[in-house]
Amino acid sequence: MVTPGQGRVERRLVAILAADVAGYSRLTGLDEEGTHAQLQDHLHSLVDPKIAQHRGRIVKNTGDGLLAEFSSVVDAVRCTVEVQRGMAERNAAIPKDKRIEFRMGINVGDIIIDHGDIFGDGVNVAARLENIAEAGGICVSGAAYEQVRDKVPFAFTDRGEQRVKNITHPVHVYSLGHADEARRAPAGAGITRLPAPGLSRFRTQIRYAASGLAAAVLAVAIWFVNDTVRNPRWWNTASRLSLVVLPFANLSGDPAQDYLADVITEELTTSLSRIRHSFVIARSTAFTYKGKAVDVKQIGKDLRVRYVLEGSEQQSGDRVRVSAQLIDAETGAHLWADQFDADRADLLEMQDEIVTRLSRALQLQLVEVEAARVARTHPSDLDAEDLAMRCEAILVNAQAGSDEEERGYNLCDSALQRDERNVKALVNLSFKFIDQVLTIQSQDREADIRRADELVSRALTIDPNAYAAHHAKALVLLTQKRFEEAIVEAERCLALSPSFVSAYGDLSIASSYLGRPQKAIEYADKAMRLSPRDPLLYVFQLQKGFALALLHQDEQAIEWLRRAVAGAPQWPLAQALLAAALAESGQETEARDTLKRYLSLNGTRARTITQWKAQMPSDNPVFLSYGERLAEGLRKAGLPE
Numbered sequence: 272m273v274t275p276g277q278g279r280v281e282r283r284l285v286a287i288l289a290a291d292v293a294g295y296s297r298l299t300g301l302d303e304e305g306t307h308a309q310l311q312d313h314l315h316s317l318v319d320p321k322i323a324q325h326r327g328r329i330v331k332n333t334g335d336g337l338l339a340e341f342s343s344v345v346d347a348v349r350c351t352v353e354v355q356r357g358m359a360e361r362n363a364a365i366p367k368d369k370r371i372e373f374r375m376g377i378n379v380g381d382i383i384i385d386h387g388d389i390f391g392d393g394v395n396v397a398a399r400l401e402n403i404a405e406a407g408g409i410c411v412s413g414a415a416y417e418q419v420r421d422k423v424p425f426a427f428t429d430r431g432e433q434r435v436k437n438i439t440h441p442v443h444v445y446s447l448g449h450a451d452e453a454r455r456a457p458a459g460a461g462i463t464r465l466p467a468p469g470l471s472r473f474r475t476q477i478r479y480a481a482s483g484l485a486a487a488v489l490a491v492a493i494w495f496v497n498d499t500v501r502n503p504r505w506w507n508t509a510s511r512l513s514l515v516v517l518p519f520a521n522l523s524g525d526p527a528q529d530y531l532a533d534v535i536t537e538e539l540t541t542s543l544s545r546i547r548h549s550f551v552i553a554r555s556t557a558f559t560y561k562g563k564a565v566d567v568k569q570i571g572k573d574l575r576v577r578y579v580l581e582g583s584e585q586q587s588g589d590r591v592r593v594s595a596q597l598i599d600a601e602t603g604a605h606l607w608a609d610q611f612d613a614d615r616a617d618l619l620e621m622q623d624e625i626v627t628r629l630s631r632a633l634q635l636q637l638v639e640v641e642a643a644r645v646a647r648t649h650p651s652d653l654d655a656e657d658l659a660m661r662c663e664a665i666l667v668n669a670q671a672g673s674d675e676e677e678r679g680y681n682l683c684d685s686a687l688q689r690d691e692r693n694v695k696a697l698v699n700l701s702f703k704f705i706d707q708v709l710t711i712q713s714q715d716r717e718a719d720i721r722r723a724d725e726l727v728s729r730a731l732t733i734d735p736n737a738y739a740a741h742h743a744k745a746l747v748l749l750t751q752k753r754f755e756e757a758i759v760e761a762e763r764c765l766a767l768s769p770s771f772v773s774a775y776g777d778l779s780i781a782s783s784y785l786g787r788p789q790k791a792i793e794y795a796d797k798a799m800r801l802s803p804r805d806p807l808l809y810v811f812q813l814q815k816g817f818a819l820a821l822l823h824q825d826e827q828a829i830e831w832l833r834r835a836v837a838g839a840p841q842w843p844l845a846q847a848l849l850a851a852a853l854a855e856s857g858q859e860t861e862a863r864d865t866l867k868r869y870l871s872l873n874g875t876r877a878r879t880i881t882q883w884k885a886q887m888p889s890d891n892p893v894f895l896s897y898g899e900r901l902a903e904g905l906r907k908a909g910l911p912e
Contacts, residue, residue: 282383286344286415287397288327288351290318290375291336293406298371299555304573307556309371310335315550317357318373325350328736328767330389331541334555336373336401340389344379344418351375351409352425352447359407376400378412384766396442399435404446413443512637513576515552516540518561519593522585532584535593535626539580542630545738545768546637552576571600578606578637582629589614593625597636607636624801630770631802639664655690658682662699667806670839694730694737701726701743708750709780710844711886712873720750738767738774745777752889754781772798773807779814783821786893791818809838813845820848821897825856836865843873851904862908880905880912 292298298306314337322329322339325346330338341347355373362370378400380393400410411419416427425447432441516539519532537554544551552574560570567579582595596608609632611625653661665679680703686696704723707713724747730740741764748757761777775798782791795815799808816831832849839845846869853862870878880902887898906912 282381282391284379284381285389285393286341286347287378287380287382287389287394288322288339288341288347288375289336289394289397289401290339290351290373291333291401293372293374295335298369301369303559304556306371307553308575311550311553313358313361313371317361318354321350321354321357323734323736325353326735332544332553334553338389338394338397340382344377344415345422347377348409348411348415348419348423348425348447351377352423355407355409355447370406372406374401374404374406375409376402376404376411377409377415379414379418392438396435396438399438399442400444403433403435403444409447411445411447413445416443416445512546512578513550514543514578514580514637515557515570515574515576516543516554517565517570517579517581518558519581519595520583522583523587525586528584528586531591535582535584535629538626539595539629539633542626542768542770543580543633543637546634549637550576567598567600568603576600578640580633593629595629595633597633597640599640606640607632627770627772627801628803631772631805634770635667635806639668655686655693655696658686658689659693659695659699662686663695666699666702670841673841692729692733694734694740697726697730697733698737698739698743701730701747705743705746705750708886709746709888710842711847711883712843713886716750716886720747723747723750736767738764738771741767742771742774742777745774745781749777749780749784749888752784754785754889757781770801772802772805773810775801776807776811776814779811779818783814783818784889784891784894786821786889786891788818788821788893791815791821809835809842809845812838813842813848816852817848820852820900821893823900825852828852829856829858840868841872843869846872847905848901850908851901854904854907855900859907862904866905866908866910878910880910883910 292310295306314332318337319329325341326343327339327341327346327350330340339347341350355375358371358373362372376397376399378393378397380396381391382393383390396412400412404410410430411427420427427445427447430444430446432443435442516536519536521529521532536557540551540554540557543549556574565581567581570579571577577600579598579600580595581598582593584591584593586592591613592610593613594608594610597606598604599606609629611628613625659682662679662682665675665682669676669679680700683696683700683703686693687700690696701723704713704719704726707719708716708723713719723743727740727743727747730737731744734740741760745757745760745764748754748760758778758781761774761781764771764774764777775794779791779794779798782788782794792815795811795818798805798811799815802808805811812831813835816828816835819825819828819831829849829852832845832852835842835845836849846865850862850865850869853859853865883905884898884902887895889895
């Protein structure tokens with residue numbers, strides 16, 4: 272991605288997977304909601320986990336398909352074969368005219384990465400290969416084939432060079448056949464064989480038996496669905512973070528302005544779908560409600576979602592106001608509302624910022640309201656994900672250094688006792704050890720870094736696309752003084768979730784440690800602009816104050832450090848930095864009072880100048896110069912040697 276403030280374009284060589292559903296328009300014409308529900312089930316329970324298992328990243332969902340990237344074309348091919356095998360098994364008892372069957376195309380090529388999306392001929396070729404693949408089949412480019420031909424146990428069919436739309440040169444195409452053939456390629460086999468004569472008849476008999484069983488299951492399923500529509504138990508079976516973003520209303524009176532409302536709706540749908548374990552109804556279904564009077568409770572039942580987001584945009588004179596509200600689909604209660612004002616002249620430039628601000632606020636709010644619902648509805652029967660969600664809700668809102676923060680970490684421990692692979696709990700628990708190091712509070716720096724790194728590494732092994740885990744990894748790298756690598760991880764986090772503003776905080780810290788305080792200020796300002804009411808606002812305020820102190824701009828530094836202290840009065844680091852800045856600016860009486868608060872909060876940790884110097888996080892000359900000023904300020908404020 273393009274780093275803010277720089278002009279470079281990031282490019283890399285990757286394997287690209289493009290996939291869509293064959294005949295999707297026909298299927299939705301027959302049964303739009305049923306087809307959508309089936310597709311979402313396939314994506315959430317089969318496709319997405321397989322992509323994560325093979326170290327891929329879903330770049331975006333496209334309504335009836337997806338675009339993903341892999342660092343290895345072998346991983347990409349193995350993933351697609353396993354998906355097609357899984358789909359063949361799922362479709363075995365379904366009439367052919369009602370099956371959801373994917374077409375998949377794989378290419379290896381150079382791509383451009385911009386704000387998490389990928390572009391270039393490499394992507395375009397993958398999309399064209401998808402178009403020419405048969406239902407249930409896979410097409411790969413010649414470039415991809417050359418890298419996998421001796422590395423995977425699948426037989427390819429050479430389909431020769433083909434002209435494809437908008438690509439200058441012919442593309443050599445190889446196919447893996449349709450899904451039932453791909454399914455028969457056993458691990459370790461070098462060729463896909465046709466079934467023995469008697470085996471085909473046996474499989475036919477099995478299919479008839481499976482069809483009978485499926486009919487019985489279908490009858491039970493139909494009864495269950497009808498019953499749950501009549502009975503509020505549907506709420507208990509809906510996914511935890513299930514949501515539909517209804518089309519935003521254009522209140523300007525000018526139909527030509529519909530585009531802005533539609534763009535916001537689409538971008539919010541995409542952004543919110545990146546939340547781990549979220550279930551977000553696709554745009555194509557949500558837009559069937561456009562312009563209609565809606566009953567959110569009925570929508571909740573029809574789509575089996577717990578939350579409904581609705582909003583509007585209204586232009587008046589030179590100003591535009593975008594409003595949004597989150598509604599509980601069970602009760603109809605309004606849980607949260609926000610609005611964003613922008614100058615009409617800057618509208619095109621502000622669209623991304625509007626979406627990012629709303630997405631960040633919604634991500635925080637969804638976790639909080641769902642955690643509250645869990646505590647209210649079944650407080651004595653919590654699974655690992657329930658506990659992890661409550662942990663995250665507490666940690667986001669708890670002040671640094673508070674008893675509430677410790678309670679949140681204890682919930683992470685409880686979640687991991689129930690499920691040691693819970694990514695949310697692994698990531699949030701890592702912050703306990705990272706914060707001790709970064710805030711000069713650690714009593715065993717190396718042990719805390721090792722523990723944090725272990726937790727984050729486990730999380731990323733389980734889910735390489737967990738954006739919060741990349742944020743945590745960036746922080747671990749900061750503690751290890753690997754600042755340039757930390758920047759890469761923070762950028763990776765933002766590529767996966769552009770609204771996760773804490774990653775801008777990572778970039779701010781890294782820039783300060785590298786002796787680039789002006790860049791650090793820019794990142795902190797961006798975090799605060801994108802999330803002006805963020806629960807972690809005090810962190811961004813401290814980061815800006817810290818960078819200003821590096822620039823010797825003490826009065827401004829004091830202003831921002833005061834804001835950080837006001838936001839988190841129990842945070843020892845904020846008190847210490849403020850005390851030093853006050854002392855250096857000649858305000859020694861207030862500096863001594865502030866240092867006393869620091870000492871009262873800090874227990875037995877970092878109570879001397881020597882202890883502070885021993886834990887300086889950077890060896891950069893600019894930073895070390897500030898370290899000397901910091902030590903002198905703490906000395907003037909009364910901290911002993």
